[in-house]
Amino acid sequence: MxxxxxxxxxxxxxxxxxxxxxxxxxxxxxxxxxxxxxxxxxxxxxxxxxxxxxxxxxxxxxxxxxxxxxETPEDAKFWQGVRSNPKRSTTEVRSKFRELDRRLADIETHYTSRNTQLANEIESLR
Structure with a gap:
């Protein structure tokens, strides 16, 4: 496709x-x-x-x-960018994934750290 x-x-x-x-x-x-x-x-x-x-x-x-x-207007814009400059488009996708990976790593670090305030909040929700 x-x-x-x-x-x-x-x-x-x-x-x-x-x-x-x-x-x-x-x-x-x-x-x-x-x-x-x-x-x-x-x-x-x-x-x-x-x-x-x-x-x-x-x-x-x-x-x-x-x-x-x-499917969406954003999808159309993405494919127009791929047609005009495929190398730039792949760089943009990699950059977005890198940013998402960094944010997930920050969340994981925050969640697994010895943060007593976060642990207390989680315990209060149970």
């Missing part, structure tokens, strides 16, 4: 015409409005036939985005 989250898909739910611009926006994490404005400016700046040809080729070759590809 992870490799399907790193592929480019047409986003038919947020489409205006074929879903290419919304697919690019979903893939990169850029706001879809800016992608559409960029495509229009590129077309008007001299890429007239080629941008439309490229748009139609992408619309023809790309697959539709599967339903339920991302």
């Amino acid at each position: 992870a490799d399907s989250r790193t592929k480019f898909y047409l986003d038919r739910q947020n489409r205006k015409w074929k879903g290419v611009c919304s697919g690019i926006a979903d893939y990169t994490g850029v706001e879809v409005l800016w992608v559409r404005i960029g495509l229009i400016l590129l077309t008007l700046a001299g890429g007239f036939p080629w941008t439309l040809i490229a748009y139609m080729l992408v619309a023809w070759m790309a697959h539709d985005k599967p339903m339920g590809l991302y």
